[in-house]
Amino acid sequence: MSSKIVLITGASSGIGAATARRLAADGHHVVLGARRVDRLEALTRELREAGHNAEHAALDVTDPESVKAFVEGAHTRHGRIDVLINNAGIMPLSRLDDTRVDDWNQMIDVNIKGALNSIAAALPLMKAQGHGHFVSVSSALAHYVAPATSVYSATKYAVRAIFDGLRKEDDQIRVTEISPSFTESELLQGGDPATMAWVQSMAERFNLPASTVAGAIAYAIDQPADVDVSEIVIRSRAEL
């Protein structure tokens, strides 16, 4: 297995942090981005003390200049970027008749515009180097809508469409969607308290370990260069 330069957005907790641990242990060089730099510092230290290759930088995916600096900084330091994992996301759920417009806009900014900012920063560099791989942490809710998930699902449907289009536009670039259902993380914040309490009760029954999702990402990354793992949908057996 060759060592890859792997950028991870939203690496400060949950699936992003678990993915950093897995990929670093697999021998890849991970570049961690998020807003909570103290978390990233601690994770980078942990990985380096274990003998792995890791670095971090502050990142706000809603700010195109921040994303550009994160991606171009890694490219300058390493001469290439092999994989970008679009993982940063938020999920403050509520019914539409709650009209939590600020939450809607934040989900659109982080989940959709954040993904587009990452594509804008990384795609030209990947095309110039002649290869690249986007892995997008999507969701089971990119496949169906439940009451109170309308806007979150809409962001995940949108990002799935964007990356599906990218796969069809360019045969040099690999594109993988990872669509987990309930997974252990810090995602359940904000939103309508009653809705979020209901989701929490479901999560307690059905949560996957974040390391399981990380394993699916590792599988996609480690396939031969001419293989595109287009999508992995993953959920607890108990949920079905």
Ligand code: NDP
């Ligand atoms: P966490 O809340 O643990 O992780 C979310 C990550 O996103 C954090 O590292 C957070 O870092 C980062 N983030 C949020 N906003 C921004 C921003 N503006 N700029 C940069 N980073 C940001 O939750 P998960 O690990 O669960 O979430 C990871 C992905 O998995 C999300 O896209 C989520 O939608 C998806 N997902 C999660 C599921 C679950 O059940 N947990 C199921 C299906 C999909 P910081 O706050 O430090 O910036």
